[in-house]
Amino acid sequence: MEIFPALLSVITDPMLLFAIVLAAVVGMVVGATPGLTASAAIAMLLPITFYMSPIFALAFLYVIGKSGRYGGSIAAILFNTPGTAASAATQIDGYPLARAGKAGKAMKVATISSIIGDLMGDILLVIGVGFIAAIALKLGPPETFAIYFAAFVVIGSVIGSSIIKGLASALMGILIAMVGLDPISSEERYTFGSFELSNGIGLVPLMIGVFVLGEVFAQLESRRKATGATRENESSEDGNSLTWEEYKPCLPFAVRGGFIGAGIGVLPGLGSAIAAFISYGEGKRRAANPEMWGKGALEGVAAPEAANNAVSGPSMAPLLTLGIPGSTIGAILLGVFLIHGIQVGPTLFLTDKELVYKLFACGMLGILAYGLIGYFGATQVARLILKIPTDVLYPLILLTSFVAAYSARGSMFDVTVMTFAGFAGWLMRKYDFNVAAFVISFVLAKGAEETFRQSLLMSDGGALIFVERPIALAFLIVGLGAMALRVRGIVEERRIAKGELEDA
Amino acid sequence: MRAYAEGFVLAVISIGAIWGAWQVPAASPGDTWAGIVPFSASVALLFLSGLMLVGAARHAASGVTQKEDDSATLQIVGLFIIALLYQQSFRWFGYLLPTAIVAPVVLYIFGVRSWIGLGLSVVLCPLIFHLIFFVLLGVFPPYGEVFDLLSWIQG
Numbered sequence: 096m097e098i099f100p101a102l103l104s105v106i107t108d109p110m111l112l113f114a115i116v117l118a119a120v121v122g123m124v125v126g127a128t129p130g131l132t133a134s135a136a137i138a139m140l141l142p143i144t145f146y147m148s149p150i151f152a153l154a155f156l157y158v159i160g161k162s163g164r165y166g167g168s169i170a171a172i173l174f175n176t177p178g179t180a181a182s183a184a185t186q187i188d189g190y191p192l193a194r195a196g197k198a199g200k201a202m203k204v205a206t207i208s209s210i211i212g213d214l215m216g217d218i219l220l221v222i223g224v225g226f227i228a229a230i231a232l233k234l235g236p237p238e239t240f241a242i243y244f245a246a247f248v249v250i251g252s253v254i255g256s257s258i259i260k261g262l263a264s265a266l267m268g269i270l271i272a273m274v275g276l277d278p279i280s281s282e283e284r285y286t287f288g289s290f291e292l293s294n295g296i297g298l299v300p301l302m303i304g305v306f307v308l309g310e311v312f313a314q315l316e317s318r319r320k321a322t323g324a325t326r327e328n329e330s331s332e333d334g335n336s337l338t339w340e341e342y343k344p345c346l347p348f349a350v351r352g353g354f355i356g357a358g359i360g361v362l363p364g365l366g367s368a369i370a371a372f373i374s375y376g377e378g379k380r381r382a383a384n385p386e387m388w389g390k391g392a393l394e395g396v397a398a399p400e401a402a403n404n405a406v407s408g409p410s411m412a413p414l415l416t417l418g419i420p421g422s423t424i425g426a427i428l429l430g431v432f433l434i435h436g437i438q439v440g441p442t443l444f445l446t447d448k449e450l451v452y453k454l455f456a457c458g459m460l461g462i463l464a465y466g467l468i469g470y471f472g473a474t475q476v477a478r479l480i481l482k483i484p485t486d487v488l489y490p491l492i493l494l495t496s497f498v499a500a501y502s503a504r505g506s507m508f509d510v511t512v513m514t515f516a517g518f519a520g521w522l523m524r525k526y527d528f529n530v531a532a533f534v535i536s537f538v539l540a541k542g543a544e545e546t547f548r549q550s551l552l553m554s555d556g557g558a559l560i561f562v563e564r565p566i567a568l569a570f571l572i573v574g575l576g577a578m579a580l581r582v583r584g585i586v587e588e589r590r591i592a593k594g595e596l597e598d599a
Numbered sequence: 600m601r602a603y604a605e606g607f608v609l610a611v612i613s614i615g616a617i618w619g620a621w622q623v624p625a626a627s628p629g630d631t632w633a634g635i636v637p638f639s640a641s642v643a644l645l646f647l648s649g650l651m652l653v654g655a656a657r658h659a660a661s662g663v664t665q666k667e668d669d670s671a672t673l674q675i676v677g678l679f680i681i682a683l684l685y686q687q688s689f690r691w692f693g694y695l696l697p698t699a700i701v702a703p704v705v706l707y708i709f710g711v712r713s714w715i716g717l718g719l720s721v722v723l724c725p726l727i728f729h730l731i732f733f734v735l736l737g738v739f740p741p742y743g744e745v746f747d748l749l750s751w752i753q754g
Contacts, residue, residue: 266641266647267644269637283623284633312678312679316672316675486709490706510689518679551635
């Protein structure tokens with residue numbers, strides 16, 4: 096019930112409402128611009144939020160993340176270029192609809208489905224987060240470490256095409272987080288006598304480097320390979336409107352997608368791309384017209400789009416209740432909490448309950464903001480994006496990344512860290528390592544280490560404590576089970592691919 | 600070849616990390632060793648690099664080779680070197696002068712060929728970024744040890 100006073104409080108704050116609408120526009124433009132991601136925009140804007148109040152900063156970045164997920168569908172449908180990985184599933188049916196002169200209709204279905212999915216996710220978050228926090232308060236260090244372990248393994252092995260590279264990325268994130276003074280014994284680790292390294296590697300410059308500068312390097316590379324200009328698909332007069340009769344068959348697919356997305360969103364690391372594709376596959380399996388899917392079925396837009404956006408709210412649950420970010424956006428938001436001196440975890444619901452529910456309220460109002468702007472103005476946003484000169488945009492982003500990294504702490508060392516992190520981020524992308532796993536693991540490492548060492552102290556150095564406690568054991572099994580399932584999936588895919596090759 | 604290189608680089612990183620963890624002094628009685636997590640993570644990384652090298656050997660035995668497309672790599676390495684010089688020159692010349700020089704260079708690399716545009720960037724980029732970050736947000740600008748254009752302008 097805390098959500099209603101929070102909603103009232105946000106609605107009566109004109110500055111906060113303005114921030115929400117501005118974030119909705121920024122997120123939509125960033126999400127719809129191929130090559131730009133909401134993560135990059137949030138990382139770049141992070142230092143600016145130092146000068147804002149916590150709720151203002153969190154709401155601004157949270158709504159950019161939500162709107163960015165939706166914005167990806169604009170590029171997928173209108174330009175046949177998914178603005179985000181998650182909107183690739185929307186592209187399958189969205190682009191054929193646009194080619195048939197129904198771009199406006201497809202956009203309206205995507206918008207309504209996004210609103211349905213996102214609101215479902217947020218409502219489930221509001222209902223469930225209190226229960227999860229109450230349970231989390233009862234967990235001891237061994238159980239918490241087991242959850243961290245499961246998160247590392249799931250994030251490392253499930254995202255991306257290679258389990259080994261995913262896990263290696265996660266381990267490198269852990270090793271980078273270990274640089275500096277040990278928080279328990281104050282012993283130096285990986286500092287090589289450098290005073291600046293003894294303070295550790297900052298979260299903000301690392302994120303700006305990996306997500307912003309790394310993306311600029313990647314864009315420079317992709318520009319050399321790119322051919323042809325992006326062109327918007329125009330709608331015919333009939334193809335621009337959407338009637339209730341047309342949307343009615345899409346509704347069950349959107350609701351099912353909402354539940355799929357919300358379920359996947361709670362699990363750290365899986366993300367909206369997986370949710371969108373699972374929802375698309377499930378929708379096609381249950382559809383009355385599966386032969387139309389892939390050729391321009393409106394239901395084929397509704398199902399992935401609802402799932403993609405439903406991930407947003409529930410992905411905040413592990414972050415707020417356990418301090419475990421489920422996504423890169425979650426990892427950046429964790430940075431905002433820390434910058435403003437707010438400890439994330441189960442105690443957050445005791446110390447800053449009002450802030451948390453105000454954030455949820457801002458998220459819900461953000462959904463309405465991007466929904467209204469998208470429903471009536473998605474094609475205008477698309478035209479705006481086509482006018483953005485990318486040869487000017489990326490150099491400006493590069494220059495911004497330097498001044499943003501410096502502004503975080505006024506430290507030149509942070510700018511150096513950002514520069515190296517940018518190059519490392521590009522290398523990781525180029526060689527198919529997992530950037531998301533690297534950053535999330537970097538964020539999780541300190542908490543995991545603390546709980547691991549507390550557990551060892553509790554058991555006088557015996558590692559069996561993780562096996563003797565049933566909840567801890569269950570989470571260890573969940574992590575290893577997820578990895579085993581992924582290995583099985585990859586082996587199966589290779590077997591099928593090999594079979595197809597032999598058939599050919 | 601690429602798979603071997605990836606495995607080899609990971610192995611080198613992990614051996615370096617093991618050595619670094621080994622430098623952490625032993626724990627005092629009743630405490631846990633501060634190097635336990637870095638050591639465990641680097642050993643796990645070494646194991647994964649071993650797996651990558653084994654995978655690379657199998658890949659090579661199957662005779663499948665990947666064609667590399669490194670045409671853009673040199674350009675990116677060049678941009679990285681510019682980025683390194685840019686961040687270092689903050690320490691020597693403050694923010695304004697390096698930005699005025701780097702802005703047109705980066706715009707040119709990304710394909711801007713308008714001389715007027717490049718000329719404008721020399722003035723507009725440092726000015727706009729300075730106004731947003733160092734005036735509006737109140738961040739203290741980096742001071743150039745050799746020469747600081749901002750100090751010179753301010754007299």
